[in-house]
Amino acid sequence: MATTREEAASLRDDDQLVAQWRDLLDRHARTTCALEKVLQDRHQLGVSEFEVLERLAACDKEQHRMQGLADTVHLSQSALSRLIGRLEADGLVMRSMCSDDRRGIFACLTPAGRERYEAALPTQRQLLAELLSD
Amino acid sequence: MATTREEAASLRDDDQLVAQWRDLLDRHARTTCALEKVLQDRHQLGVSEFEVLERLAACDKEQHRMQGLADTVHLSQSALSRLIGRLEADGLVMRSMCSDDRRGIFACLTPAGRERYEAALPTQRQLLAELLSD
DNA sequence: GTAAGATACATGCACGTGCAACCTTTGCAT
DNA sequence: ATGCAAAGGTTGCACGTGCATGTATCTTAC
Numbered sequence: 001m002a003t004t005r006e007e008a009a010s011l012r013d014d015d016q017l018v019a020q021w022r023d024l025l026d027r028h029a030r031t032t033c034a035l036e037k038v039l040q041d042r043h044q045l046g047v048s049e050f051e052v053l054e055r056l057a058a059c060d061k062e063q064h065r066m067q068g069l070a071d072t073v074h075l076s077q078s079a080l081s082r083l084i085g086r087l088e089a090d091g092l093v094m095r096s097m098c099s100d101d102r103r104g105i106f107a108c109l110t111p112a113g114r115e116r117y118e119a120a121l122p123t124q125r126q127l128l129a130e131l132l133s134d
Numbered sequence: 135m136a137t138t139r140e141e142a143a144s145l146r147d148d149d150q151l152v153a154q155w156r157d158l159l160d161r162h163a164r165t166t167c168a169l170e171k172v173l174q175d176r177h178q179l180g181v182s183e184f185e186v187l188e189r190l191a192a193c194d195k196e197q198h199r200m201q202g203l204a205d206t207v208h209l210s211q212s213a214l215s216r217l218i219g220r221l222e223a224d225g226l227v228m229r230s231m232c233s234d235d236r237r238g239i240f241a242c243l244t245p246a247g248r249e250r251y252e253a254a255l256p257t258q259r260q261l262l263a264e265l266l267s268d
Numbered sequence: 269g270t271a272a273g274a275t276a277c278a279t280g281c282a283c284g285t286g287c288a289a290c291c292t293t294t295g296c297a298t
Numbered sequence: 299a300t301g302c303a304a305a306g307g308t309t310g311c312a313c314g315t316g317c318a319t320g321t322a323t324c325t326t327a328c
Contacts (some may be wrong), residue, residue, distance in 0.1 A: 199276085201275090
């Protein structure tokens with residue numbers, strides 16, 4: 001059967017869209033998998049854990065709310081709550097109340113947390129450089 | 135303290151690398167989350183399920199081995215085994231032996247599977263178009 | 269032909285995640 | 299002041315995933 005010019009164009013668009021989508025999936029899977037392994041092996045940290053530590057390390061003085069953190073690392077509220085729980089159990093972060101809104105909870109790095117983050121940092125950057133360059 | 139020109143350049147590289155990484159994470163999270171919701175709501179399919187159906191629908195005659203599928207959709211072998219199990223339980227795919235290598239297992243679409251895939255296709259493409267364009 | 273190693277798939281298990289339910293606190297309306 | 303909805307955070311639960319293991323089959327070397 002014949003194909004009109006418009007249909008052909010729309011097919012090309014579709015193919016290009018799918019290619020873009022698969023490229024995104026490929027990149028994400030490769031990078032995340034590799035990072036997960038190396039961070040876990042060398043520093044006992046998962047990818048999400050590292051991302052959270054990075055946000056906390058960024059603005060040192062500022063305290064970070066749970067909800068805000070959850071948004072920036074694309075985790076559900078509950079996932080972040082437990083993640084912070086794990087980090088706290090490992091002595092890497094501390095929870096503290098915020099006095100002006102007593103519903104809120106602040107998370108901040110402990111010295112051990114900062115140390116662990118800084119140890120893991122070069123590992124992560126190097127892997128990113130390898131895998132995102134192509 | 136002073137910063138040499140080389141250090142400054144390396145800092146810029148680092149920032150750019152991190153920006154690229156976060157952009158990847160952002161895009162992936164947004165797209166995957168939205169897709170997951172809409173595919174689940176409207177077609178009772180997860181993102182991975184849809185991806186597998188798409189691979190199966192692509193070359194209709196050709197039979198697909200489990201391992202090959204696992205690689206193309208970035209799932210572990212066990213994850214794919216169970217995913218095919220779910221699809222099979224839903225009547226969307228069929229497993230069949232391959233006679234030349236009796237370790238291997240073929241997966242192929244059932245008519246119901248093809249129907250479900252084709253029903254979900256426009257939904258997925260439209261969402262991709264919305265979210266990947268920016 | 270047989271034994272040893274490799275490959276393909278399935279399954280037990282531990283773990284991280286999202287959703288929904290819950291509790292506390294806050295803000296707003298009356 | 300009081301009641302009521304909304305927001306922040308935690309927890310019970312179900313589910314999908316990866317890793318390690320188990321079983322069957324294929325391959326290679328002797």
